[in-house]
Amino acid sequence: MPAEIISEQxxxxxxxxxxxxxxYSLFCWEAVRSFWRQPHYWADTLIQSxxxxxxxxxxxxxxxxxxxxxxxxxxxxxxxxxxxxxxxGRFVSLSMFRELAPVLTGLMVSGRNASGMxxxxxxxxxxxxxxxxxxxxxxxxxKLVAPRVFATVIAxxxxxxxxxxxxxxxxxxxxxxxxxxxxxxxxxxxxxxxVPADMIQGxxxxxxxxFIISTVGCFFGMKTTGGTQGVGRATTQAVVVSSxxxxxxxxxxSRVMLWLFPxx
Amino acid sequence: MDTxxxxxxxxxxxxxxxxxxxxxxxxxxxNGPPVLEDVSFRLGPHETRILLxxxxxxxxxxxxxxxxxxxxxxxxxFLFGEEITRMSEEKLLALRIRTGMVFQEGxxxxxxxxxxxxxxxxxxxxxxxxxxxxxxxRALRFVELEHTFDMLPSSLSGGMRRRVAIARAIIAKPxxxxxxxxxxGLDPVTSHTINELIVKERDVYHTPAILVTHRLQDAFTMxxxxxxxxxxxxxxxxxxxxxxxxxxxxxREGKLVFDGSIRELIHSPDPFLQSxxx
Numbered sequence: 001m002p003a004e005i006i007s008e009q010x011x012x013x014x015x016x017x018x019x020x021x022x023x024y025s026l027f028c029w030e031a032v033r034s035f036w037r038q039p040h041y042w043a044d045t046l047i048q049s050x051x052x053x054x055x056x057x058x059x060x061x062x063x064x065x066x067x068x069x070x071x072x073x074x075x076x077x078x079x080x081x082x083x084x085x086x087x088x089g090r091f092v093s094l095s096m097f098r099e100l101a102p103v104l105t106g107l108m109v110s111g112r113n114a115s116g117m118x119x120x121x122x123x124x125x126x127x128x129x130x131x132x133x134x135x136x137x138x139x140x141x142x143k144l145v146a147p148r149v150f151a152t153v154i155a156x157x158x159x160x161x162x163x164x165x166x167x168x169x170x171x172x173x174x175x176x177x178x179x180x181x182x183x184x185x186x187x188x189x190x191x192x193x194x195v196p197a198d199m200i201q202g203x204x205x206x207x208x209x210x211f212i213i214s215t216v217g218c219f220f221g222m223k224t225t226g227g228t229q230g231v232g233r234a235t236t237q238a239v240v241v242s243s244x245x246x247x248x249x250x251x252x253x254s255r256v257m258l259w260l261f262p263x264x
Numbered sequence: 265m266d267t268x269x270x271x272x273x274x275x276x277x278x279x280x281x282x283x284x285x286x287x288x289x290x291x292x293x294x295n296g297p298p299v300l301e302d303v304s305f306r307l308g309p310h311e312t313r314i315l316l317x318x319x320x321x322x323x324x325x326x327x328x329x330x331x332x333x334x335x336x337x338x339x340x341x342f343l344f345g346e347e348i349t350r351m352s353e354e355k356l357l358a359l360r361i362r363t364g365m366v367f368q369e370g371x372x373x374x375x376x377x378x379x380x381x382x383x384x385x386x387x388x389x390x391x392x393x394x395x396x397x398x399x400x401x402r403a404l405r406f407v408e409l410e411h412t413f414d415m416l417p418s419s420l421s422g423g424m425r426r427r428v429a430i431a432r433a434i435i436a437k438p439x440x441x442x443x444x445x446x447x448x449g450l451d452p453v454t455s456h457t458i459n460e461l462i463v464k465e466r467d468v469y470h471t472p473a474i475l476v477t478h479r480l481q482d483a484f485t486m487x488x489x490x491x492x493x494x495x496x497x498x499x500x501x502x503x504x505x506x507x508x509x510x511x512x513x514x515x516r517e518g519k520l521v522f523d524g525s526i527r528e529l530i531h532s533p534d535p536f537l538q539s540x541x542x
Contacts, residue, residue: 135363
């Protein structure tokens with residue numbers, strides 16, 4: 001019967017998804033546990049910090065600058081209708097610090113690094129390098145996953161600050177040179193709009209996003225099956241899942257932050 | 265006091281040599297029919313067991329079970345006398361350091377130099393660089409590839425990569441060696457070189473080993489040759505003689521269908537074995 005076949009397929013899909021969530025949760029638990037277990041691979045952590053953090057600076061700089069610029073461009077025109085063009089700086093800085101810098105930086109770093117981690121670890125799995133590492137007495141979670149998770153969390157935190165700064169600067173460039181606003185007024189407005197709660201909100205998010213990017217990237221890499229085709233599939237899944245999780249987690253975190261720091 | 269009634273101190277009994285690997289009724293499946301079914305055998309100290317069978321019968325799975333890279337669905341596996349069936353990964357890692365494994369395609373770390381690949385375990389132990397260099401060179405000399413010290417795996421041929429993998433497996437003087445089709449896909453000359461290295465390791469260091477292969481010629485070479493340190497070459501045993509510590513296991517569709525010497529294998533009336541040997 002078609003109805004029975006459909007219900008069986010739904011059951012299997014739900015079962016598979018629940019199993020994946022369980023495996024991912026255990027994987028995250030193992031990764032976090034490994035931070036407190038010897039040995040620590042600090043050299044690998046530094047290398048990953050360079051690859052993930054320094055390597056992502058150009059895309060974060062460009063994304064931050066032009067996002068701030070387009071915010072200023074769009075908002076200045078709308079605000080001018082109400083004679084409130086002076087609030088452009090406030091609008092840009094609040095949007096950047098609270099939402100856009102953490103989310104866009106997360107998405108950019110996800111596109112660049114979750115895919116990189118999944119393909120690198122996936123290739124190691126299909127060529128038995130992970131098994132070889134285990135056979136040589138090394139825990140791949142400690143050696144490969146923990147350094148990537150630690151480096152991504154720290155790097156994303158710092159990259160978000162870069163995006164905040166460049167976004168505000170991009171907004172200023174547009175406000176001053178295209179909308180012919182006063183630069184001091186823009187920066188004053190931008191600065192005065194920000195309160196510690198905005199900073200806390202904007203800088204808490206990248207910690208979660210960094211964890212998501214790295215654990216999802218490593219998880220799909222370590223679970224790769226099916227040769228080179230499997231590596232490609234793992235890479236795509238890592239980017240899609242981490243991007244969706246970033247947006248979803250952003251919603252949850254924003255809700256929690258608004259509850260913790262209600263707008264006055 | 266009657267001295268006769270006093271217990272006579274006994275000399276401590278000699279500690280029996282532990283079998284490096286023991287399988288007891290091991291079965292395993294991957295979401296389908298069993299890959300291995302009720303497999304039982306033991307590997308004695310200084311023994312080399314050659315695991316034969318057609319492609320896809322579970323030979324590599326068996327090898328990975330032997331050092332805990334995979335877990336069985338049922339049955340028990342002992343490594344150096346310790347049951348590893350349900351041992352935690354952390355404890356297993358410590359136990360695996362005592363083993364050396366050569367993977368099917370070498371499984372060298374492609375981003376590391378040959379020096380770092382071969383010396384991987386020593387680097388993990390934070391030994392001084394000069395000690396690592398010295399031991400890596402010695403291991404590479406054993407496989408006659410000392411000149412590859414600074415190269416990357418991508419610049420080596422398939423046969424050279426297998427030889428480097430052997431060097432990596434033996435550098436820490438393991439108490440057990442596991443070879444997964446070390447000559448698979450190689451030309452006859454390179455296969456001969458690899459076989460010679462395995463025989464050399466067996467006869468010079470007497471390390472117990474399990475060797476997986478589907479090439480009968482390699483298996484018979486192991487059983488009918490011996491390494492001569494005088495000539496630094498593998499030499500055939502006199503006609504009719506075989507290496508006493510080299511025995512055979514044959515898998516068929518996940519089941520162990522033969523466990524014995526080369527002589528027993530050749531004279532087995534089993535139709536499958538006869539067709540396999542033909």
